[in-house]
Amino acid sequence: MEPASALAKGVEALDFGVAVWSNTGALQFCNRAFSRRFGKASPESLAGFSREEFLGEILRCSDLIVTTPAQTWIEQQIANFENNERDRLLFSDGSIHQLRHTPMPGGGTITVLSDFTEIIRSERSLEKERDKSAESERVKSRFLRAANHDLRQPLASLKILIYNCIEAQSDEEREQLLHNMDVSVSIMEDLLGALLNIGQLDAGRVEPKISTFQVSMILERMQIQFEHLATEKGLDFRVMPSNVALSSDRALLERIVSNFVANAVRYTDTGRVLVGCRRKGRNLRIQVTDTGPGIPETHYEDIFKEFFRISTKHSYRKHSLGLGLNIAKRMADVLDHRISVTSTPGKGSTFSIDVPIGSVWHSDMGEPDINERVGGEFSGLTALVIEDDDILRDALVSLLERWGMTVIVLDRYDNLQPSIADLENEPDLIITDYRLQGAVQGTDLVIEINDTLEKPCPAIVVTADTNPDLIKSIRQQGFPVLIKPVSPPSLRVTMHNLLYEPELVPEISGRTDDG
Amino acid sequence: MIPLSGPSAADAREFRNGMLMAADEINQRSGILGRKIELFFEDTGSQSAPEVVRAARHLIGHHNVHAIINGYNIGSQNSEYEVIADAGIIYIHHNTLLQHHDTVMSDPDRYFGCFMGDPAEYWYGQGFIKFLSWLRETGQWEPRNSRIAIISGNKPYSVVIANAMASATGQFGWDLVKRPIVVKSSTENWDEILDDIRAHDPAVLATTQFYSGDLARFHLKFMENPLPCLLYLQYGAMHRTFSEIVGDKGKGAIVGTVIGLPRDEIGKNFARMYTERFGANSTPEVGCQPYTSLHHYAIAAAIAGRTGGPGEAQVNRQVAQCLLNYTYRSVAGTIRYHPKWQSVVPYPDAVRDPSLGLPHLFYQIQGPDQERALIAPEPYADSQFELPPWLSDASVG
Numbered sequence: 001m002e003p004a005s006a007l008a009k010g011v012e013a014l015d016f017g018v019a020v021w022s023n024t025g026a027l028q029f030c031n032r033a034f035s036r037r038f039g040k041a042s043p044e045s046l047a048g049f050s051r052e053e054f055l056g057e058i059l060r061c062s063d064l065i066v067t068t069p070a071q072t073w074i075e076q077q078i079a080n081f082e083n084n085e086r087d088r089l090l091f092s093d094g095s096i097h098q099l100r101h102t103p104m105p106g107g108g109t110i111t112v113l114s115d116f117t118e119i120i121r122s123e124r125s126l127e128k129e130r131d132k133s134a135e136s137e138r139v140k141s142r143f144l145r146a147a148n149h150d151l152r153q154p155l156a157s158l159k160i161l162i163y164n165c166i167e168a169q170s171d172e173e174r175e176q177l178l179h180n181m182d183v184s185v186s187i188m189e190d191l192l193g194a195l196l197n198i199g200q201l202d203a204g205r206v207e208p209k210i211s212t213f214q215v216s217m218i219l220e221r222m223q224i225q226f227e228h229l230a231t232e233k234g235l236d237f238r239v240m241p242s243n244v245a246l247s248s249d250r251a252l253l254e255r256i257v258s259n260f261v262a263n264a265v266r267y268t269d270t271g272r273v274l275v276g277c278r279r280k281g282r283n284l285r286i287q288v289t290d291t292g293p294g295i296p297e298t299h300y301e302d303i304f305k306e307f308f309r310i311s312t313k314h315s316y317r318k319h320s321l322g323l324g325l326n327i328a329k330r331m332a333d334v335l336d337h338r339i340s341v342t343s344t345p346g347k348g349s350t351f352s353i354d355v356p357i358g359s360v361w362h363s364d365m366g367e368p369d370i371n372e373r374v375g376g377e378f379s380g381l382t383a384l385v386i387e388d389d390d391i392l393r394d395a396l397v398s399l400l401e402r403w404g405m406t407v408i409v410l411d412r413y414d415n416l417q418p419s420i421a422d423l424e425n426e427p428d429l430i431i432t433d434y435r436l437q438g439a440v441q442g443t444d445l446v447i448e449i450n451d452t453l454e455k456p457c458p459a460i461v462v463t464a465d466t467n468p469d470l471i472k473s474i475r476q477q478g479f480p481v482l483i484k485p486v487s488p489p490s491l492r493v494t495m496h497n498l499l500y501e502p503e504l505v506p507e508i509s510g511r512t513d514d515g
Numbered sequence: 516m517i518p519l520s521g522p523s524a525a526d527a528r529e530f531r532n533g534m535l536m537a538a539d540e541i542n543q544r545s546g547i548l549g550r551k552i553e554l555f556f557e558d559t560g561s562q563s564a565p566e567v568v569r570a571a572r573h574l575i576g577h578h579n580v581h582a583i584i585n586g587y588n589i590g591s592q593n594s595e596y597e598v599i600a601d602a603g604i605i606y607i608h609h610n611t612l613l614q615h616h617d618t619v620m621s622d623p624d625r626y627f628g629c630f631m632g633d634p635a636e637y638w639y640g641q642g643f644i645k646f647l648s649w650l651r652e653t654g655q656w657e658p659r660n661s662r663i664a665i666i667s668g669n670k671p672y673s674v675v676i677a678n679a680m681a682s683a684t685g686q687f688g689w690d691l692v693k694r695p696i697v698v699k700s701s702t703e704n705w706d707e708i709l710d711d712i713r714a715h716d717p718a719v720l721a722t723t724q725f726y727s728g729d730l731a732r733f734h735l736k737f738m739e740n741p742l743p744c745l746l747y748l749q750y751g752a753m754h755r756t757f758s759e760i761v762g763d764k765g766k767g768a769i770v771g772t773v774i775g776l777p778r779d780e781i782g783k784n785f786a787r788m789y790t791e792r793f794g795a796n797s798t799p800e801v802g803c804q805p806y807t808s809l810h811h812y813a814i815a816a817a818i819a820g821r822t823g824g825p826g827e828a829q830v831n832r833q834v835a836q837c838l839l840n841y842t843y844r845s846v847a848g849t850i851r852y853h854p855k856w857q858s859v860v861p862y863p864d865a866v867r868d869p870s871l872g873l874p875h876l877f878y879q880i881q882g883p884d885q886e887r888a889l890i891a892p893e894p895y896a897d898s899q900f901e902l903p904p905w906l907s908d909a910s911v912g
Contacts, residue, residue: 242688361864363645365683370856370865371617372613372614372617375640377671377674379678489597490592490594501699
């Protein structure tokens with residue numbers, strides 16, 4: 001083979017594009033990889049094109065993505081040719097190619113078109129990793145600075161308090177010091193909790209889980225959480241009821257509102273704290289109003305900054321971390337909910353958050369699985385199980401628990417009365433084996449237990465003994481009998497009838513003498 | 516397995532009609548992969564465990580059936596599941612019972628073929644409380660107070676619904692006046708029960724009794740001296756028997772169903788064809804249940820490649836997998852099985868997207884000759900809620 005022919009074949013076989021331009025700027029030759037990338041099957045169809053013609057053609061015919069106006073792009077590309085500048089081209093299949101022009105000895109230019117997609121993706125992912133690592137370092141050091149900043153004070157107090165406590169002369173003094181130690185520890189706890197929140201927010205680890213729920217759930221928890229504290233301070237604490245479905249992250253929203261209420265109770269010495277809601281277009285505004293010292297308008301933005309405290313004159317502010325509102329604001333940002341504040345110094349403040357109203361139909365009931373444990377006919381009832389055989393007893397207990405029952409197991413039959421009196425719930429149903437250890441009969445136990453209970457409890461007797469006379473005698477005492485092994489459907493039918501349709505239980509309704 | 520001779524005989528006739536209609540339609544298009552569907556009906560009488568188990572044994576042992584598709588049998592406590600699981604065939608029923616979830620989840624491998632073609636009754640309770648809250652929050656109704664009274668029937672179905680209602684009240688800002696009052700079927704002492712409830716002055720009274728006759732007797736008693744509250748009656752009040760007994764007095768009561776016929780083009784077309792075939796007094800809302808499930812079964816079996824008789828569990832596992840995998844837009848709405856419960860997922864109780872669940876429909880009863888007003892949920896509703904006559908009367912409201 002002639003060297004020229006071999007070279008042409010070699011160039012044709014390359015998996016990247018090559019084009020050769022004459023010194024007048026006309027395309028003399030290109031390989032198939034080059035023409036194909038620009039939507040032309042045959043290299044010959046581009047031969048003889050001037051640079052302008054070539055660029056115009058590929059703009060029309062290829063899947064090149066160009067974001068600048070066509071003429072501007074063509075002029076830019078010609079300048080690149082002339083200045084031997086490299087450029088990257090983006091195609092609609094997501095691939096990125098580099099165009100590289102090199103002058104040839106004796107005139108003309110050779111252009112190489114190479115696929116840079118993978119290289120660029122790797123570069124980008126490396127950049128992302130580097131940014132993430134830098135951010136993580138920044139978060140870590142900020143976390144440590146913050147911890148150092150605010151943990152020192154209660155820690156120092158604690159050291160002094162411990163020393164004083166050792167030296168305390170009286171029980172009273174010791175008690176007071178222990179109380180103060182308790183306060184210091186709770187401040188440290190709060191601080192660590194808040195720092196953890198900040199750390200998670202900084203690291204972008206707080207991902208909202210949006211669901212639909214009733215605002216009353218949040219309001220009720222505010223009532224329980226703060227009523228006692230507010231009343232102890234002599235404040236009039238009111239939570240106005242509201243029934244509106246919200247679409248938000250329940251846990252995050254609760255932390256924000258709880259932060260508003262905690263601040264209101266903390267900084268208000270006299271008067272009242274009111275939590276209420278009102279509709280604002282498609283949102284529900286949850287607002288917390290207090291009769292506290294108020295905030296000057298100049299500080300409306302500052303109060304949401306990290307470690308900001310208006311002044312430490314107020315005794316409570318000495319213990320304030322200056323982090324709560326910052327966390328609340330950042331959580332609200334994560335949720336895309338608007339927080340606002342209005343205040344009159346000397347009269348009080350109102351903090352509010354606007355939450356999108358949801359459809360009550362979509363309310364999340366918080367039950368991952370709908371089964372008999374959460375909603376069956378026996379759910380919430382209590383069964384007393386008396387069975388000596390460990391395996392049978394465990395199987396029965398697990399079945400009853402699966403049906404949503406609370407199960408109490410009785411494994412000692414002497415001294416029965418105190419054991420029954422100690423039970424947390426009175427049973428709704430007793431299931432007993434007939435022959436128990438120590439020649440004890442289940443039916444006798446049931447009678448004894450029912451004498452102790454306020455209201456007699458229906459019972460089922462299970463037995464492995466199939467003697468017809470025995471079964472008849474148990475039934476005549478008014479107990480339905482199930483033969484071991486007991487099948488869940490038959491147990492279910494008997495339990496249902498005993499609890500809800502006793503007229504269907506022949507042993508009770510007396511409709512049979514032997515079944 | 517349908518209760519042709521018991522207290523649910525009227526429904527059983529509709530179940531039979533639905534099966535006949537679906538089988539004819541499928542057979543006219545050459546059946547399942549060329550094999551015609553042959554139907555066998557077994558009477559389950561009063562729907563007790565022995566009757567239903569006997570029916571299942573007979574269908575499997577004598578007729579060698581490949582699938583059992585039903586309306587409902589609500590007294591068997593799933594006893595028939597054992598016979599069906601042993602045979603390894605497909606079983607689709609409309610028992611509307613939470614027990615189904617429990618049994619299937621207790622051993623998914625054994626009960627692979629057992630499906631419930633409608634949502635569990637549990638959803639009635641939760642859905643009703645959401646419905647009430649929706650009326651309140653959209654300003655369609657301003658309750659006088661937040662108190663709810665519940666009367667429960669004594670069947671597991673009624674007890675579960677009453678419990679589900681009771682447990683959801685608090686979360687939606689309602690107060691239960693007392694634990695649900697459980698009453699016997701055919702109870703006679705309605706005066707005493709209603710007086711007890713009247714003393715609590717509830718804004719809502721819900722009864723979860725099941726049988727139309729019981730509900731009708733209760734309703735007539737209620738209307739003698741109506742309480743100033745919204746009244747909800749369980750599914751039985753959907754039946755023609757109820758309207759025939761209470762007449763005009765039924766107007767204004769709320770009733771719901773987790774499987775019914777939406778009034779869209781598909782639902783209306785089915786209702787028209789059904790009544791043309793089975794007469795103006797037939798009830799397509801009931802007949803649509805097995806009709807829908809037989810069609811879904813035929814599609815699943817065709818995709819699986821064949822049907823399997825008793826002992827061919829491996830084949831039927833494929834069919835079961837297709838029932839789970841292929842959502843079916845039936846005449847009643849979307850049949851989409853929950854992968855763990857193997858029962859149909861309800862909309863809007865469990866999913867936000869109406870294309871992914873069977874609609875839980877709420878109606879307001881009108882006059883005896885008028886169509887019920889379908890008032891919720893969107894996008895199926897075609898009417899607005901109106902205050903019941905006993906509440907819109909100024910002297911009462």
